[in-house]
Amino acid sequence: MKRTWFLLALVLTGWPATAQTPERNVVGRLIDRIVANERQFLQQMRQSRPLFETYLQEVEEAHPNAPPVNDHYLLGRLDWSKGVIPMEIASSAAFQKRGGLPLFRRSGSALTFSAAGFAQMAVPDAEEFNRETYDFEFVRREFLGELRCLVLDVAPKDKKAAGRFLGRIWVEDRDYHLVRFNGTYTLSKAAAIFFHFDSWRVNVAPGVFVPAFIYVEDLPPAGPGGRRVRLKGQTRLWGYNAVRPNKSQELTDILIEAENPVSDRSKTEDASPVEGQRSWLRQAEENIVQRLEKSGLLAPAGEVDRVLNTVVNNLLATSNLDLEVQCRLLLTTPLESFAVGHTIVVSRGLVDVLPDEASLAMVLASELAHITLDHRTDTRFAFSDQTMFEEQQILQRLRFNRPPPEITAASQEAVKMLARSPYKDKLANAGLFLKALGSRAPGLPNLIQANLSHQMMSGNELLHLTELAAAAPELDENKVAQIAALPLGSRVKLDPWTNQTTLLKTKPVALLSAREKMPFEIAPPAPYLVRVASPKTAATQATQNTAAPPSLER
Amino acid sequence: MEEPLSAGIEILDKPRPAYSEEARRLKIEGEVVLQVLFAASGEVRVQRLIRGLGHGLDQNAIQAAEHLRFRPAMRGGWPADLVATVQISFHLAY
Numbered sequence: 001m002k003r004t005w006f007l008l009a010l011v012l013t014g015w016p017a018t019a020q021t022p023e024r025n026v027v028g029r030l031i032d033r034i035v036a037n038e039r040q041f042l043q044q045m046r047q048s049r050p051l052f053e054t055y056l057q058e059v060e061e062a063h064p065n066a067p068p069v070n071d072h073y074l075l076g077r078l079d080w081s082k083g084v085i086p087m088e089i090a091s092s093a094a095f096q097k098r099g100g101l102p103l104f105r106r107s108g109s110a111l112t113f114s115a116a117g118f119a120q121m122a123v124p125d126a127e128e129f130n131r132e133t134y135d136f137e138f139v140r141r142e143f144l145g146e147l148r149c150l151v152l153d154v155a156p157k158d159k160k161a162a163g164r165f166l167g168r169i170w171v172e173d174r175d176y177h178l179v180r181f182n183g184t185y186t187l188s189k190a191a192a193i194f195f196h197f198d199s200w201r202v203n204v205a206p207g208v209f210v211p212a213f214i215y216v217e218d219l220p221p222a223g224p225g226g227r228r229v230r231l232k233g234q235t236r237l238w239g240y241n242a243v244r245p246n247k248s249q250e251l252t253d254i255l256i257e258a259e260n261p262v263s264d265r266s267k268t269e270d271a272s273p274v275e276g277q278r279s280w281l282r283q284a285e286e287n288i289v290q291r292l293e294k295s296g297l298l299a300p301a302g303e304v305d306r307v308l309n310t311v312v313n314n315l316l317a318t319s320n321l322d323l324e325v326q327c328r329l330l331l332t333t334p335l336e337s338f339a340v341g342h343t344i345v346v347s348r349g350l351v352d353v354l355p356d357e358a359s360l361a362m363v364l365a366s367e368l369a370h371i372t373l374d375h376r377t378d379t380r381f382a383f384s385d386q387t388m389f390e391e392q393q394i395l396q397r398l399r400f401n402r403p404p405p406e407i408t409a410a411s412q413e414a415v416k417m418l419a420r421s422p423y424k425d426k427l428a429n430a431g432l433f434l435k436a437l438g439s440r441a442p443g444l445p446n447l448i449q450a451n452l453s454h455q456m457m458s459g460n461e462l463l464h465l466t467e468l469a470a471a472a473p474e475l476d477e478n479k480v481a482q483i484a485a486l487p488l489g490s491r492v493k494l495d496p497w498t499n500q501t502t503l504l505k506t507k508p509v510a511l512l513s514a515r516e517k518m519p520f521e522i523a524p525p526a527p528y529l530v531r532v533a534s535p536k537t538a539a540t541q542a543t544q545n546t547a548a549p550p551s552l553e554r
Numbered sequence: 555m556e557e558p559l560s561a562g563i564e565i566l567d568k569p570r571p572a573y574s575e576e577a578r579r580l581k582i583e584g585e586v587v588l589q590v591l592f593a594a595s596g597e598v599r600v601q602r603l604i605r606g607l608g609h610g611l612d613q614n615a616i617q618a619a620e621h622l623r624f625r626p627a628m629r630g631g632w633p634a635d636l637v638a639t640v641q642i643s644f645h646l647a648y
Contacts, residue, residue, distance in 0.1 A: 249647040253643050254569075260561075262564075263563070263565065264564075266566060
């Protein structure tokens with residue numbers, strides 16, 4: 001009731017009020033609460049070191065409907081304890097290792113980006129976000145998902161100040177935490193500009209909101225020759241509170257006691273050389289998987305893995321193979337898949353863009369074939385020290401490239417496996433996906449550049465599964481009904497706190513034009529924000545919900 | 555008076571009892587104790603649960619016991635029934 005009165009007061013008084021009224025005092029206290037929460041947020045963030053990944057695509061301004069012509073990639077970790085300092089794990093050439101704002105510079109014809117600048121967009125102003133520096137103006141109330149928010153316009157008081165936030169903020173109206181801000185930093189210059197951005201935070205624990213997704217879009221000034229490109233980009237943050245992987249081992253046994261002696265001939269504790277070799281390979285596999293999970297690059301086992309495991313089981317069953325294989329999700333965007341021992345790893349970006357289950361089966365079959373053909377993982381990883389290294393080295397130390405003969409053999413085996421599988425009549429779309437990849441690859445070198453394994457493409461040449469691509473129908477990007485690949489972010493939803501992944505629950509949307517297909521492209525986010533329930537409420541809700549089994553079919 | 559057994563049972567193969575998801579999550583450890591009839595016919599019949607752990611482990615223990623393979627006890631040159639106590643232990647390293 002009190003809140004309703006207050007909001008009404010805001011609207012009626014045409015905030016900001018000019019006189020020192022009781023309403024103005026209430027408004028002031030509200031702003032102070034937002035500012036205090038933001039200060040507390042920064043304190044909390046200083047304890048965390050999330051992973052962050054920025055991916056940018058360039059589209060020729062003269063051809064806005066044409067596919068991207070270039071892209072850029074950065075993977076790092078933020079160290080908030082020293083401000084917003086990114087620690088780089090991998091990046092394309094355009095990202096500068098040092099420097100903060102501005103986000104972007106033009107040096108001759110080359111574009112360069114500042115890693116710290118992109119990280120900075122997780123906060124509107126890390127130092128002076130307060131009433132002394134900014135004017136706040138109430139706009140309206142609005143729902144973002146389930147969160148009812150106050151929407152405020154924010155502008156720096158000093159119009160000549162550079163690098164201050166200018167834009168709109170959304171503040172949830174229960175505890176007044178910032179959940180979204182959208183705008184830019186002030187006084188951009190032609191040679192060094194700030195991008196426009198839309199930054200989202202999600203509620204991960206009662207009273208805790210963390211940056212999760214930042215979308216950028218801008219049109220930097222033309223370079224020499226007048227060529228102008230529009231930039232679209234996404235930054236994703238995760239791994240705030242990922243629990244250290246701790247796989248428990250089990251020991252179970254049966255003991256039989258009777259009045260008469262029981263002779264037990266079943267005991268075989270000693271391992272044969274074959275079992276010893278298998279155990280050694282498993283040790284290498286476990287060490288690699290645990291290292292990737294510890295770094296936050298690999299999601300903990302979860303719902304998405306179960307979908308992938310179901311497809312693998314279908315392939316195994318129809319090929320009469322009795323193998324234990326598990327699938328895991330790599331949380332990064334570049335399109336890649338690889339097998340480590342009996343674990344198949346698929347990147348989030350690849351799962352996102354696959355159009356259907358048959359295409360997923362194609363990707364999984366090509367890795368499963370490496371397992372069935374006994375293409376082994378390097379057993380040096382069975383030594384524990386081989387996975388003990390600094391995080392920045394992870395992509396150099398853990399490489400899972402396959403020699404070309406192994407890729408060729410696995411590709412042929414995968415085609416045979418798919419021909420026996422339940423997906424055998426649906427492989428045309430899988431082949432179309434490969435054709436679409438081939439068509440878009442020249443403009444997306446960093447999306448194709450695998451972080452940990454071999455690439456799917458070299459230029460526009462497909463490196464495996466060429467038979468499937470050759471058998472596919474003609475690719476027609478102008479045909480609305482032909483969906484060969486989806487936009488990035490189409491499938492997987494990530495909890496940035498725990499790294500748990502689930503499948504997005506979206507309604508099928510009828511496309512109005514071929515342009516809306518956006519294969520392999522970045523799309524603005526529209527997250528459905530929810531408030532994390534207290535454990536007691538969550539338990540009540542869990543008993544009321546009956547979850548349908550997840551599936552990749554739309 | 556019944557003739558004593560000339561030979562006890564001989565266990566040929568023991569399955570590996572499985573942990574349940576719930577017990578793994580709750581880190582339940584201990585022993586499930588069953589009274590089991592090792593029949594002359596070669597069948598295993600679980601007669602009763604003497605001590606249980608719950609959380610799905612009792613069912614898994616019974617299932618494991620039922621898949622024991624054995625050679626029956628002998629009495630006077632013929633296979634004979636034998637009642638025994640079967641202890642299934644569950645332990646975790648985490």
